[in-house]
Structures are given as C-alpha cells and as structure tokens.
Amino acid sequence: MSASNIEASRKKKHRIDPSIKMKRQIGSGTFSFLDIFMGFEKLDAVTGVFGKKTQQILSRLNVEVFPREGFMGVSDEDGHIFASQIYLNTGVEWSVYLDVVHELVHVRQFMEGKELFDNSYSYADRPTEIEAYQVAAKEAGRIGMDEKEIFEYLEVPWISRAEHERLALACEVPSDIVRGKQIRNRKNSLPK
Numbered sequence: 001m002s003a004s005n006i007e008a009s010r011k012k013k014h015r016i017d018p019s020i021k022m023k024r025q026i027g028s029g030t031f032s033f034l035d036i037f038m039g040f041e042k043l044d045a046v047t048g049v050f051g052k053k054t055q056q057i058l059s060r061l062n063v064e065v066f067p068r069e070g071f072m073g074v075s076d077e078d079g080h081i082f083a084s085q086i087y088l089n090t091g092v093e094w095s096v097y098l099d100v101v102h103e104l105v106h107v108r109q110f111m112e113g114k115e116l117f118d119n120s121y122s123y124a125d126r127p128t129e130i131e132a133y134q135v136a137a138k139e140a141g142r143i144g145m146d147e148k149e150i151f152e153y154l155e156v157p158w159i160s161r162a163e164h165e166r167l168a169l170a171c172e173v174p175s176d177i178v179r180g181k182q183i184r185n186r187k188n189s190l191p192k
C-alpha cells in the first residue's frame with residue numbers, strides 16, 4: 001500500500017507502457033484481476049515475480065473493490081487483492097500502477113506461505129513490505145521516475161520519517177537524496 005504524490009506527478013510524465021490498461025471507472029464488487037488491470041502479465045516486473053506461471057496466476061486472481069477511501073492490499077486469508085474504489089478511480093495513474101505491482105509481490109508471498117502482516121516488525125521494516133517496495137521502486141525507475149520521485153513515492157502516511165528513510169535506503173534510493181529531502185523539509189517547516 002502506498003500514497004501518491006500529486007505534486008510530483010504534475011511535474012513529470014512517466015512512461016507506463018501503452019500495452020497497460022487500467023480501468024478507472026470501476027464500481028464496487030469483485031472482479032477478475034485481468035479484467036481491470038490489463039497487460040500486467042507481460043511486464044518484466046511481474047513475470048519476475050511469478051515466473052512462468054504469471055498468466056495462470058493472474059487469470060485466477062480476484063480484486064475486491066470496496067466503496068470507501070483507502071489504498072490497496074492483499075488478504076492474508078486467501079491472497080486476493082482488495083482496493084479502494086475511490087483510489088482506483090481517482091488516484092494518480094502511476095501511483096495506482098506501482099501499487100498494483102507492489103500488491104502482486106504480496107500475492108506471491110502469500111502463495112509461498114509468508115506472513116503478510118507480521119507484527120513483530122514495524123511496517124517499513126517488514127521483509128515482505130521491503131521486497132514489495134523494492135520491486136515497485138525498480139519499476140518506478142524503469143518508467144522514468146527519478147530518484148527523488150521514487151523517494152517521494154515511498155513516503156506513505158502511516159510511517160514515520162525515520163521509517164521512510166530506512167525504506168528508501170532499502171530500495172536503493174541514494175543516501176544524498178534521502179538527506180537532501182530532510183533538509184528541504186526542515187526549511188519548508190519554517191514560518192514564512
């Protein structure tokens with residue numbers, strides 16, 4: 001799960017492959033993954049997660065769209081994706097796109113029997129989250145996001161700054177970008 005950074009998305013256009021189509025006017029209910037997220041089965045980022053079984057797994061995967069605010073996640077009971085209808089329809093496209101990639105990593109982790117919500121770790125230090133963010137951050141770079149934008153993508157509302165920094169470093173955002181953001185934040189917080 002992650003938040004979008006609207007500011008960053010206005011400045012830059014990212015190059016999501018034209019073969020990717022995401023339905024953005026979706027109702028609530030349960031849908032087949034490939035009916036609402038088309039073309040993901042061809043992405044290297046996704047075949048890297050599932051290997052030869054990509055098509056088979058995605059054709060059986062369901063997405064439960066719920067009619068409330070929120071983001072996306074994976075059920076730790078049966079491994080289906082759940083997603084906020086509002087987020088799917090109004091979230092910034094590249095953010096929804098990267099979150100789909102992120103959640104697919106959790107789908108595979110669930111199939112491997114991994115504990116998705118292991119509370120012995122904080123969110124940003126949980127190995128399952130780190131792996132999902134690493135895959136999404138790498139894909140973010142491939143579609144043309146720069147390191148600063150990737151750093152901003154990794155800033156989600158429910159983690160502390162220290163967690164955000166650790167997560168970014170784990171996703172190979174260079175430490176000078178991480179430090180630079182800190183300095184800017186301090187300046188921005190000064191009264192004008």
Ligand SMILES: [Zn+2]
Nearest residue numbers: 001106129132
């Ligand atoms: Zn996650």
